[in-house]
Amino acid sequence: VFKFPPDPSVDYIKRVVGLPGDKIQVKDGQLFINGVGVPRQKVGQIDNRDITEESGPVDVYRETLPNGVSYDTLDLIPNSIGDNTQEFDVPPGHYFMMGDNRDNSSDSRFTVGFVPDDNLVGRANLIFFSIGGSASPLEIWKWPSLMRASRLLHFVN
Structure with a gap:
């Protein structure tokens, strides 16, 4: 949980995927931390109606971060704009956040940007x-x- 950098009155919940000094990039939907791909395995599908008002299958992937934490992510739109990014250099005193619903997330790849230490609130x-x-x-x-x-x-x- 952190305060949204453009408007600190708003709390956001995203996953920390980049620490100060890390290099973060997404290539073909896979997260890379310091040039190493985060293991990503397709674990199933859910109905899109669980997420939006539209129906259809949504792929679910399990990622495992270098610290061993595993979590599921959603791939709503194959080859979406967030599936291939530039490489981001996380500056000192900042963090890189990503949502688990990767194709529909306002996170560090887009509007949120890097999150400063002072904006961190706690863990959900x-x-x-x-x-x-x-x-x-x-x-x-x-x-x-x-x-x-x-x-x-x-x-x-």
């Missing part, structure tokens, strides 16, 4: 609930039909 341990589709969190009447049951009270790796 639990997803209390999650809604999909285009509903605003304030549209409570839409929650029952858009609730992602698989993510209700879900512990985070």
Whole structure:
């Protein structure tokens, strides 16, 4: 969890994939840290309706970071703009963040940029609930039909 650099009043939840001094790049959808590809294995598919209002299969990949932490990522759009990036040099005192929904994530590849130490808040341990589709969190009447049951009270790796 960190404060969004362009607007510190907004909290963001993304995964730390780059530490100060690291070189980060995405090539053909695979994350590279300091020139070494992060192991990525396809583990299945889910229905796109679990994420958006559209249907269709979404590939799920399991990545394992150098520290041994494994987590699942989603590949909504093959060959999307975020699947091939420049190499980013993480500056001292900053971190590189990426969302697990790689094709629909406002993260360090795009608008977030590098996140300074001072913006770090803490670690997310639990997803209390999650809604999909285009509903605003304030549209409570839409929650029952858009609730992602698989993510209700879900512990985070």
